[in-house]
Amino acid sequence: MHYDERLDGPLPEVDKAALLARLQRALPDLRLLHRREDLTPYECDGLSAYRTVPMLVALPETLAQVQALMRIASEEGVPVVARGAGTGLSGGALPLEKGILLVMARFNRILEIDAEAGTARVQPGVRNLAISQAAAPYGLYYAPDPSSQIACSIGGNVAENAGGVHCLKYGLTVHNLLKLEIVTVDGECLTLGSDALDTPGFDLMALFTGSEGMLGIVTEITVKLLPAPPCAKVLLASFDSVENAGQAVADIIAAGVIPGGLEMMDNLALCAAEDFAHAGYPRDAAAILLCELDGVESDVDEDCQRVRAVMENAGATDIRQARDDAERQRFWAGRKAAFPAVGRISPDYYCMDGTIPKRELPKVLAGIEALSREYDLRVANVFHAGDGNMHPLILFDANDSDQLHRAEALGGRILELCVAVGGSITGEHGVGREKINQMCSQFDADEITCFHAVKAAFDPQRLLNPGKNIPTLNRCAEFGAMHIHRGELPFPELERF
Amino acid sequence: MGDQSEALLERVRAARAERRPLCPRGTGGKSHLGRPVDGEVLDTLGHSGVVHYDPSELVVTARAGTRVSELIATLAEQDQMLPFEPPLFGGDASVGGMVASGLAGPRRPWAGSVRDFVLGTRVITGEGQHLRFGGEVMKNVAGYDLSRLMAGSFGCLGLITEVSFKVLPRPRATRSLQLRLTGEQARDNILGWRRRGLPLSAACHGGGLLRIRLEGNQGSVDAAVAEIGGEPLEDAHYWEKLRDQRLPFFDGAKPLWRLSLPPATPVLDLPGALLSDWGGAQRWLKSDADTDTLRQLAASAGGSATRFSGEEPEDAPFQPLPAPLLRYHQTLKARLDPDRIFNPGRLYADL
Numbered sequence: 001m002h003y004d005e006r007l008d009g010p011l012p013e014v015d016k017a018a019l020l021a022r023l024q025r026a027l028p029d030l031r032l033l034h035r036r037e038d039l040t041p042y043e044c045d046g047l048s049a050y051r052t053v054p055m056l057v058a059l060p061e062t063l064a065q066v067q068a069l070m071r072i073a074s075e076e077g078v079p080v081v082a083r084g085a086g087t088g089l090s091g092g093a094l095p096l097e098k099g100i101l102l103v104m105a106r107f108n109r110i111l112e113i114d115a116e117a118g119t120a121r122v123q124p125g126v127r128n129l130a131i132s133q134a135a136a137p138y139g140l141y142y143a144p145d146p147s148s149q150i151a152c153s154i155g156g157n158v159a160e161n162a163g164g165v166h167c168l169k170y171g172l173t174v175h176n177l178l179k180l181e182i183v184t185v186d187g188e189c190l191t192l193g194s195d196a197l198d199t200p201g202f203d204l205m206a207l208f209t210g211s212e213g214m215l216g217i218v219t220e221i222t223v224k225l226l227p228a229p230p231c232a233k234v235l236l237a238s239f240d241s242v243e244n245a246g247q248a249v250a251d252i253i254a255a256g257v258i259p260g261g262l263e264m265m266d267n268l269a270l271c272a273a274e275d276f277a278h279a280g281y282p283r284d285a286a287a288i289l290l291c292e293l294d295g296v297e298s299d300v301d302e303d304c305q306r307v308r309a310v311m312e313n314a315g316a317t318d319i320r321q322a323r324d325d326a327e328r329q330r331f332w333a334g335r336k337a338a339f340p341a342v343g344r345i346s347p348d349y350y351c352m353d354g355t356i357p358k359r360e361l362p363k364v365l366a367g368i369e370a371l372s373r374e375y376d377l378r379v380a381n382v383f384h385a386g387d388g389n390m391h392p393l394i395l396f397d398a399n400d401s402d403q404l405h406r407a408e409a410l411g412g413r414i415l416e417l418c419v420a421v422g423g424s425i426t427g428e429h430g431v432g433r434e435k436i437n438q439m440c441s442q443f444d445a446d447e448i449t450c451f452h453a454v455k456a457a458f459d460p461q462r463l464l465n466p467g468k469n470i471p472t473l474n475r476c477a478e479f480g481a482m483h484i485h486r487g488e489l490p491f492p493e494l495e496r497f
Numbered sequence: 498m499g500d501q502s503e504a505l506l507e508r509v510r511a512a513r514a515e516r517r518p519l520c521p522r523g524t525g526g527k528s529h530l531g532r533p534v535d536g537e538v539l540d541t542l543g544h545s546g547v548v549h550y551d552p553s554e555l556v557v558t559a560r561a562g563t564r565v566s567e568l569i570a571t572l573a574e575q576d577q578m579l580p581f582e583p584p585l586f587g588g589d590a591s592v593g594g595m596v597a598s599g600l601a602g603p604r605r606p607w608a609g610s611v612r613d614f615v616l617g618t619r620v621i622t623g624e625g626q627h628l629r630f631g632g633e634v635m636k637n638v639a640g641y642d643l644s645r646l647m648a649g650s651f652g653c654l655g656l657i658t659e660v661s662f663k664v665l666p667r668p669r670a671t672r673s674l675q676l677r678l679t680g681e682q683a684r685d686n687i688l689g690w691r692r693r694g695l696p697l698s699a700a701c702h703g704g705g706l707l708r709i710r711l712e713g714n715q716g717s718v719d720a721a722v723a724e725i726g727g728e729p730l731e732d733a734h735y736w737e738k739l740r741d742q743r744l745p746f747f748d749g750a751k752p753l754w755r756l757s758l759p760p761a762t763p764v765l766d767l768p769g770a771l772l773s774d775w776g777g778a779q780r781w782l783k784s785d786a787d788t789d790t791l792r793q794l795a796a797s798a799g800g801s802a803t804r805f806s807g808e809e810p811e812d813a814p815f816q817p818l819p820a821p822l823l824r825y826h827q828t829l830k831a832r833l834d835p836d837r838i839f840n841p842g843r844l845y846a847d848l
Contacts, residue, residue, distance in 0.1 A: 116688055117761040139692060161638045168635060174645065175613050188821050195759035196800040197605065197778050200815040201826055201844065202654070203612055206645035210638045227694040250553040256576055256666035296694070298716025355634040357554050387635035388554075427636035435639070442639050446626045453832040454641050458825065470640060 001050045001433050003096055007475040008467040011098045012077040016055050019076055023058070026072060030065050031106075033057035042101050045086040045093040046148070047434055049350075049398065054081070054095030061106045063183070063219055070217065071187035073100060079463045080185075082213040084124060084156030087148040089351055090432025092160060092212045092468055099466075102217065104155050110134050111220070118225045119178060119195065124155025124218045128162075131223065140225035143170035146428065147336055155218045161210030163428030165261045165335070168386035169294075170226070172428070174209040181220035182208065185459045195222065207454070212430055212469040215458040229294035232260060233304055234328045237311045238285035238318040242266060242381075245287040246361040248314035249385045252291065253358075255310050257303050260294035262386030263335050266365070269342065269380035269393070270334070276341035279334025280327070282318060289316075289385065290335055292328075338382045339393065346378070346395035350407045354418030355389045355427035367417045368392055375410040377403065389427035390418070416441050431469045439469075440476035448473060500560070501544040502619075502627060502658050508539055509656060510625040512838045519838050521652045523562060523591025526584075527598050529806050531651055531814055531843040541593050544658060547571055549633070556616060556633045558661040561593030568592060577664045580608035584740050593657045599649025602740035603699035603710070606760060606775045608665075612648030619659035620647060623834030633661045652840040653848065654833050668698070668712035672722050673730035676707045680764040680773065683707040687776040688761060695721045699736055703746060703772040708735060739774065746772045749783060752807030754791055756780040758800035765798060767791075781805075792816055815844055823847065 005011060020034050033039055034056050043051040055078075060066045073080050079099035086093055095101045107123035110130065114120070115138035120131050128149040132141040145164040146152055152162070157173045158180065170176070179193040193205035208215055239245040245264055252259065265273065266287050274281040281288055289311070293303045304321060311319050322328035334341075342349050356364050365381065372379045378395040392414055396407040415425040415438045425431070425438040439448070451470045455462065471479075512519045518536030522528065545562035552575040559568050565579075566589045572578055582602025583595045596618070599611045617631030620643070631637055631644035647657055678686065683702040687709075690697055696713035708730055711721045738744045747753065751769065760778045768791075769784025784791065788804070788811070795802035801816035818826065826848050830837075842848065 114761070115692070117759055118691065161642070163636050171609070171613065172636065174642070175609060184821075184825075190822055190825065191819075192822075194799060194801070196757040197760070197775065198599070198610065198649070198757050200801050200803065201818050201822065202650050202829065203599075203646055203648060204822075204825070204829075206612055206642055206648075210642055215641075227692055230694060253555060254553040256669070258665065296696070296713070296717035296720065298720065299714035302714045302716060355636050357551070357556075357633060359551065359554065384636075389636045422632065423634050424632060424637040424639050426639050427634070428638060430638055431640070439639060446624075447628045447630070447640070450622060450624075450626075450628055450643070450833070451640050454643070454829065457829040457832040 001091065002052055003467045007472060007478055009462065009472055011079060011096065011466065014055070014076060014078050014098060019078060020056060022076070023069070023072060027065055027068055030069065031059040033059070042083070042095060042103065045083065045091060046089045047091040047094070047432065049404070050091045050094050050433055052095050052097055054101040055098055057101045057103055059103045059106050063189070066102070066183050066217055066219055067187040067189070069100070069102065070183055070185060073463060074186045074461070077461060077463065079466050081465050082159070082217050084153030084159070085127065085151050087152040088156060088160060088430065088432060089353070090426065090430040090434040092430050092432035092465070094433045096467070105153070107155070107219065113138065115140060117195070119222055120225055121220065121222045122154055123220060124158070125153050128152050128154055128157055135225045139228055141228050142223055143176055143226050144173050147339070154221055154223070158209055158218050158221060159211065159213050160428070160430040163384070163389065165263060165384060167384065168262065169258050169260050174206055176224045177205060177209060177221065178224055179222035180205050180208060180218055182216040183219050184216050185461070185464055190216070210430070212432065213465040214455055214469050215464065229260070231297040231300045232292055232294040232328065233300050234290060234292040234322045234331050235304065235307055235311070236281070236320045236322070236331050237289045237291070237316040238282045239287045239289070239315065240285065240317050242287045242365050243362045244315040245289050246358070248289060248311050248316065249358055251310045251314050252307055255306055257293070257306055259291050259307070259386055261290065261292040263290040264288070264383040264385040265335065265338060266381040268378065269338055269382050272341040272345050272380060273334040273338045276344055277334040277337040279330050281334055285317070290331055342380050342393045342395065347397040347399065350394040350396065350411055352390065352392045352394065352411050352414050353426045353429040354415050354423055355387070356418050356421050356423035358385065358388045360421040360423070364390070364417060364421060368414055371410055371413050375406045377406055377410055384427070387427070388423065412438060433468055436468065436471050436475065437479045439471045440479050445473055445476065448476060499546060505539070505541070505544055505656060505658060506621055506625070506627055509621045509838070512537065513623070513625050513836050516836050517838065518841050519656070520840055521593065521597070521656050523594040524564070524587065524589045526586035526590055527594055527600070530598060532812065532846065533810060534840050534843050536840070539656070541591060548659065552577055554633070555664050556661055557664055558633060558659060559592045560659050561591060561657050563592045565590040565592060565595050572664055573667070576667050578667045579614065579662065580665045581605055581611050581614060582740055583611065584742070586741060592660055596648050596657055596660050597650060597652045603701065603736050603774060606778055607698050610648070612645045614663045615644050615648050615660060616663055617661040618644040618647050618657055621656040621658055623655060623836060623838060627658065631661065635663060651843050653830060653844055655839060670715040670718040671710065671712050672718050673708065673710045673735065674722065674725060674727040675730045676709070676725070676727035677705060678702070678707045679705070684764060684777055690725070691776070695724065700776040701739055701772065701774045702777070710736060746770065746781070746783070750808060751783045751785050753805040754782040754784055755803045755805045756782060756791070756795045756800060757803070758795065758798050762798050762800070765794060767794065788813070812846065818845070
């Protein structure tokens with residue numbers, strides 16, 4: 001999935017040596033990497049199947065450097081791809097051969113924790129978990145917790161509108177931001193949002209969140225901090241069918257309970273996790289649900305009773321409540337280790353990120369099973385059940401090029417199935433480079449044209465992260481045959497990737 | 498009643514062909530907000546109805562002309578709600594107006610804003626196309642988030658025809674209290690209660706009284722009442738009256754200003770009568786102080802001042818934007834509404 005100028009639009013020819021000389025002259029203190037051996041470590045992000053060595057890597061440490069770099073890039077017409085910690089799973093930070101990779105990792109300072117206001121002002125390279133750690137002495141934390149939270153940067157979280165396992169109750173990144181400092185494509189500074197709860201004018205902060213580095217460079221972020229819930233309890237329920245587990249999810253919500261976390265794993269995923277993390281999961285269950293309730297203890301106890309009754313009614317074969325915090329951590333350890341655990345039972349896995357209305361779960365799981373047989377690849381299902389975000393993990397061996405192609409094709413089919421039932425191709429990982437073709441399934445040409453209009457308002461030369469997030473109409477015309485027809489692709493025998 | 502999107506689309510296309518500005522309008526309860534626009538009223542009330550509601554998905558989709566009172570009643574039948582408590586000025590609002598204005602009621606600091614609960618929209622654009630962004634799922638990061646951009650855009654970027662919202666269960670227990678406290682004491686108490694995670698869902702100080710609402714399960718609400726003390730709130734409809742500006746405070750000829758401030762802002766010496774909602778983050782001021790004074794006061798505290806209502810029209814009711822930010826607003830408007838048919842000038846003279 002290299003940048004394809006025929007489909008993704010022409011990129012300007014730039015003289016690397018001249019550009020490097022100009023940058024070194026203008027910004028003598030800016031750390032620039034330009035030798036092949038220094039550039040190679042940056043050739044991919046968390047989606048390591050896609051690799052491109054960038055022309056140059058810049059590692060700025062000051063706002064002035066970012067501004068000057070953007071000014072020069074604009075004048076020279078050089079594309080710029082911003083990168084945080086590089087943990088993204090959709091290739092959003094995949095470099096360009098003809099572009100600069102702007103690595104924001106050195107913007108790694110927590111500038112201020114305001115315990116009274118419940119806010120933290122941080123630089124974009126700060127790790128997600130580091131914010132909560134810095135806030136912990138005040139009894140506060142930053143709610144969104146993508147599973148990569150040890151490593152992922154808050155700037156990348158903003159770019160992708162990252163989620164995690166607590167989104168149903170605590171929202172996505174966009175719900176937990178107050179203010180963004182931005183450098184525009186031509187080096188100008190903008191403040192979006194404010195320390196107040198609302199700001200006059202258009203909600204550009206919401207527009208920038210999840211825009212995948214296509215509209216501007218985030219240089220500072222003010223996030224909301226929440227008081228840590230005084231109590232959290234978790235129930236582990238076993239089911240002998242995924243349908244029953246799905247019914248339990250709907251019934252819990254219908255009973256007026258909003259769990260802090262509500263996760264489902266199917267048999268393949270839970271067995272892999274059990275072997276890896278020894279979480280105490282029942283290997284004979286078709287599916288398990290992990291339901292965490294948090295808040296004031298009396299409320300949590302009340303809701304635990306309620307959820308237990310609902311699960312029993314939905315046909316749970318076994319329900320266990322973690323007896324103490326150690327067991328609660330163990331129950332979660334299995335879920336949080338699900339991806340690496342699956343990595344142990346297969347040389348490679350490909351993680352999907354579709355979302356669906358929860359009621360469609362049995363149908364979609366049945367569809368995935370049928371596709372799994374059709375492409376002859378195993379699929380383990382991990383599901384943020386509370387918010388409808390599925391993470392089917394396709395097991396394959398990348399050394400076998402046929403398997404790699406089948407995995408990609410199967411992944412595309414799963415996403416199209418999600419769109420066909422009213423869902424989305426991505427819940428939290430972003431479109432990036434990975435799902436650029438599936439965008440043509442979710443949006444029609446007029447909607448994509450409207451996205452291009454938004455892009456043009458902020459980056460008319462399309463220098464910021466070209467080839468990601470929004471496909472060109474040319475690309476959609478080429479892959480237009482992929483439009484779903486009742487979940488079926490036309491000409492399924494043709495290879496498409 | 499029903500789907501009139503084709504008719505609305507025709508109106509937009511005609512206006513575009515003749516470059517005639519349109520002023521989308523629902524119940525009209527918020528038509529005093531913003532700058533007056535010289536354009537043709539586009540009544541959306543006919544395009545109404547709840548399109549889809551699945552309580553176990555926590556999602557409802559309604560057409561722009563749907564009365565908010567009707568939507569609230571539909572949700573209440575399933576013990577669910579719009580958590581941001583939209584104001585019903587003059588007794589009602591339309592879904593489109595609710596989203597376009599982005600205004601929220603007393604629960605806002607604890608539950609979130611209108612845009613926080615928008616999942617998807619259908620919009621007729623300035624190109625005369627009926628497009629769909631977002632959807633009916635909680636998590637959706639495909640493409641730019643144009644749905645949430647529509648919230649609070651005052652109809653300047655397109656005609657909202659349909660909106661999907663995340664909804665929440667209504668709290669099982671609610672108690673409201675009043676305490677006799679100064680502004681400083683009220684602020685310190687609210688910050689302390691928030692830090693301790695008490696289930697606050699409204700806090701408004703005025704006239705030497707702090708009024709608060711607690712919502713949650715029975716246990717947490719009872720425990721919080723025991724911890725906080727105070728007396729039961731006398732007026733059972735206080736929060737609705739506050740939300741809809743039906744309290745006596747809002748009467749009188751002096752202009753009404755809205756100051757949006759960081760949540761922990763100290764008590765400020767403001768020229769006029771004050772009602773401090775949202776735990777101090779939204780301060781209503783009845784004042785005939787001059788615009789610049791109030792703007793500077795709000796800006797120096799890190800917030801903004803909006804002239805909400807008054808007898809004389811105000812040329813700049815919203816706090817002016819810094820020049821670069823205004824320029825990007827103008828560029829975005831020009832890209833999405835090239836013929837300037839949607840509420841030109843409603844937010845700012847040059848927008």
